[in-house]
Amino acid sequence: MKIRVLGCHGSDQLVDGGLGPHQCRTCGFLINETVLVDAGTVGPTLRLAEQKRIRHVLLSHLHFDHIQGLPTLADNLVDEVVEPVVLTSIPEVLKGLQSHVFNGEVYPDFLQLPDPQHPIFVFRPLSVGKEQEVSGLRVIAIPVNHQVPTVGFFIREGQSTLLYSGDTAETEEIWKLAARTPTLKAALIETSFPDAMAELARVSKHLTPSLFAREFRKIGRPDLPVYVYHLKPRFREQIRRELAQLKIPNLTVLEEGQEISI
Numbered sequence: 001m002k003i004r005v006l007g008c009h010g011s012d013q014l015v016d017g018g019l020g021p022h023q024c025r026t027c028g029f030l031i032n033e034t035v036l037v038d039a040g041t042v043g044p045t046l047r048l049a050e051q052k053r054i055r056h057v058l059l060s061h062l063h064f065d066h067i068q069g070l071p072t073l074a075d076n077l078v079d080e081v082v083e084p085v086v087l088t089s090i091p092e093v094l095k096g097l098q099s100h101v102f103n104g105e106v107y108p109d110f111l112q113l114p115d116p117q118h119p120i121f122v123f124r125p126l127s128v129g130k131e132q133e134v135s136g137l138r139v140i141a142i143p144v145n146h147q148v149p150t151v152g153f154f155i156r157e158g159q160s161t162l163l164y165s166g167d168t169a170e171t172e173e174i175w176k177l178a179a180r181t182p183t184l185k186a187a188l189i190e191t192s193f194p195d196a197m198a199e200l201a202r203v204s205k206h207l208t209p210s211l212f213a214r215e216f217r218k219i220g221r222p223d224l225p226v227y228v229y230h231l232k233p234r235f236r237e238q239i240r241r242e243l244a245q246l247k248i249p250n251l252t253v254l255e256e257g258q259e260i261s262i
C-alpha cells in the first residue's frame, strides 16, 4: 500500500522552517492513487489527471479541515465525469455534506449535477465495525471521541493494515482493535496542541504529545511505526520537541509530500 501525504496539518498555513518556508495544509492522504482519506487538501497538490484517478473518498468526519477539498474537486471534474466519485463515510457525515455543503446554497448539489444520472459524487454509507471493500482495499470504520460523529479507519491491503485515527481525544475501541490486528503495519495518529494547551485540547477533543503517548501505549506495540499528524501549524516546533522527548522508537512527524509504503 502506498500512502501519499497531500496535507497533514490541523490548518492551512505557510510557516518558517529550518529549510525555508513550508506550506502546511489540512488533512488529505492518497492511497494507491485511487482512494483519498479525508479531503482537506486535493486541488492544490494534485494535477487534474491525478484527481481524475480518485474513485473513493473516505471521510472521517464533517469538520471543514477534512472536507474543504471536495467542492473544488467537483468543479475540476465537472466536464470529466466518467464514473462518479464515491464519498464513503458514516451516515451522519454524508447527511451533513448534503444539508450543509452541497445544498444548492453554499455550493451546487454535485450529487445531482451535472445530471442526476451521471453526478460527480455518489454517497456510500459505512456501517461501523464491519469490513467493507473500497476500491480493492478492506476498510473498517471505528467511532472515536471527537466533538462531532467521527470515525477512524483500518485500511487493509493483503497482509498490510494501516490505522488512521481521525481527530480524537482519549478513546478505547480503536486501540483495542489495533491490539488484535496482527497485520497492522503502521498507524497515523493525531496530535494537535502542545502540552501547555491541554485545556484547549480537552474542550476541542484533540490530543497533546503526553495524551498521544498514553493513547499509543494502549496498542501495546511500542515499536509500531507511528506517524503523527494534524499538528496545528502555529505550534508545530513546540509539538515536535515534545514528541521527540517521548523517545518512541519509530515515531515520525508527517510532512506534506511524504510517501509511506507498507
Ligand SMILES: [Zn+2]
Binding pocket: 010, 063, 065, 066, 167, 230
Ligand atoms: Zn481536523
Ligand SMILES: [Zn+2]
Binding pocket: 061, 063, 146, 167
Ligand atoms: Zn475535527
